[in-house]
Amino acid sequence: MRVRFKPLLLLVFFLITLLSPADAQQRSSRTRKPKTKAQLEREKRENLNRIQEANRILEQTKQQKEASLGQLNALKEKITVQKKVINNISSEINFIESDVKQTETVVGNMQTDLQKLKAEYATMIYGASKTANSYNKLMFLFAAESFNQFIRRLTYLRQYSESRKRQVKEISRVTTNLGQKITVLTRQKKQKTNLLNAQLNENRNLLTLKGQQDNVVQQLSQKEKELREEVNRRQAAVRKLDNVIANMVREEIARAARLAKSRAAAEGGTAAPISANKVSLTPETALLSSNFGGNKGRFSWPVERGFISQRFGVHPHPVLRNVSTRNNGIDIQTNAGESVRSIFTGIVRAVLEVPPYHTVVMIQHGEYFTTFTKLKSASVSEGQKVDAKEVIGTVYTNPDGTTELHFEIWRNTTKLNPETWLLNR
Structure with a gap:
């Protein structure tokens, strides 16, 4: 009997071997620890400082009227760092969006809890209204069939009164916390808006830099012989x-x-x-x-x-082809x-x-x-x-x-x- 599936097994083994490094790399990227908000803020400050350094260096090269490779290198550095700033802002926006969603969930849950507390309190008030005066309370107590029942009813009235007080305190606490969370949510949404505006401005700056880079490359291309x-x-x-x-x-x-x-x-x-x-x-x-x-x-x-x-x-020349x-x-x-x-x-x-x-x-x-x-x-x-x-x-x-x-x-x-x-x- 001739075995025909052996080439197929070899092909499968080859594909598995070929794909394994990529799969390992994907698993590694998935298990990579995400950066914290503090790390992102620190990186953004460092990148902004690098842009300022590149600006100073670029201004020195611009003092000469003609375009130069030094000017082109400074523009490339600014573009590289500018992209990092934009990516950094995007990560910050993702953090803020996550925080907003969590806060909105907490606010929603607290609003639901507050409604339940108020409904329970309303029921308690309605029940208390039936025994609002001292005569009704006394009638409730002396209608007891035994002394033990009398004590239990007296204890119930005391606990019921204390429960109403606790309910009032709980409603007040939840209301205060809810107000604080709403303030936090408002601040987070404002931060997100500011970050989106900053990202828009940085994207505009990036487009401007790329335009300047293209202009310098064009000027340098006209001096190919030199x-x-x-x-x-x-x-x-x-x-x-x-x-x-x-x-x-x-x-x-x-x-x-x-x-x-x-x-x-x-x-x-x-x-x-x-x-x-x-x-x-x-x-x-x-x-x-x-x-x-x-x-x-x-x-x-x-x-x-x-x-x-x-x-x-060895690196390709930034302007000349095939060099x-x-x-x-x-x-x-x-x-x-x-x-x-x-x-x-x-x-x-x-x-x-x-x-x-x-x-x-x-x-x-x-x-x-x-x-x-x-x-x-x-x-x-x-x-x-x-x-x-x-x-x-x-x-x-x-x-x-x-x-x-x-x-x-x-x-x-x-x-x-x-x-x-x-x-x-």
């Missing part, structure tokens, strides 16, 4: 800087190897095998290197204000005259001029190297020890008004993505 020449110059400069940094790293590796060899000779021992691609670490520098690596994702930015205008790796550029670090666009700071304790290994990157400062942290490029000036010298957040210079401002720091991190001879080492913004 842009292509600039790309070629930039890529040549990237290769030149890469070679300079690589040579400095190799020199430091060789210097550390010589020190290790001479130290071993002085101690009468034999130096450990030395790698041509790794820094020979002493116990002190090994600890420094370990501390640097252990702080990944927690380093302060090399400038206090700014945004990443160009990221690590890509490589970045061995990140570029941070910031304000004119912004101070540059070391991100960690280390030793300054080089301060030199590398046209067109102007002043370059390289700091060693054990087997890690941080390089700061496009500095107008440096306030440190070779061999100097620096601490975290210590100012090492100021950023250079281009003729087009763009102030941009180029920042790289290397581990021995390997280039790393600096963005993953810095605090999120």
Whole structure:
């Protein structure tokens, strides 16, 4: 007997395997903890501050009459943050809508309870009216057939009177709480209206920004020849800087190897095998290197204000088609005259001029190297020890008004993505 269903089973197994990662991702997104209202408000404040920073940087680039890539990058940053602000407001509106629904439910339930309480109280009043005078009460008591029944009727009259008083207090309490809830509901609805108006204004701002972006792209597109020449110059400069940094790293590796060899000779021992691609670490520098690596994702930015205008790796050109550029670090666009700071304790290994990157400062942290490029000036010298957040210079401002720091991190001879080492913004 021939088995014909085996290919079908293989196809089913393949589909299950193919769909499993997506299903896992969906399950992960469903189980992700939602943000609180306080977190959303904090994020909105942070994003609004980022927009203000981008505005200041954009105004500096606008001082030049002609459109520039720096101006385009600042507009892109504003658009990115603007979208986050809009999404943030949408989440706040969802929170408010949920609160409004809950409050409306509570108000409805309290109104129903109040109606029931009033109806019960009306019944009690009607019953009490039948024994409103002392004669009726006495007749009710002395009509008892026994002394025990007399006591029970007396107790009933007292409890009935106390029950009416409690009912009055309960009606008063529910009425007060209902008024408070209605006030809360009115405030929540007003907040929702304000948020909807804010969202509408932010959407208008987003449309304006996109129009400005399109205008700048159109202006830059008319200078295609100049842009292509600039790309070629930039890529040549990237290769030149890469070679300079690589040579400095190799020199430091060789210097550390010589020190290790001479130290071993002085101690009468034999130096450990030395790698041509790794820094020979002493116990002190090994600890420094370990501390640097252990702080990944927690380093302060090399400038206090700014945004990443160009990221690590290969990316398409923002204007030219079919053109890509490589970045061995990140570029941070910031304000004119912004101070540059070391991100960690280390030793300054080089301060030199590398046209067109102007002043370059390289700091060693054990087997890690941080390089700061496009500095107008440096306030440190070779061999100097620096601490975290210590100012090492100021950023250079281009003729087009763009102030941009180029920042790289290397581990021995390997280039790393600096963005993953810095605090999120």
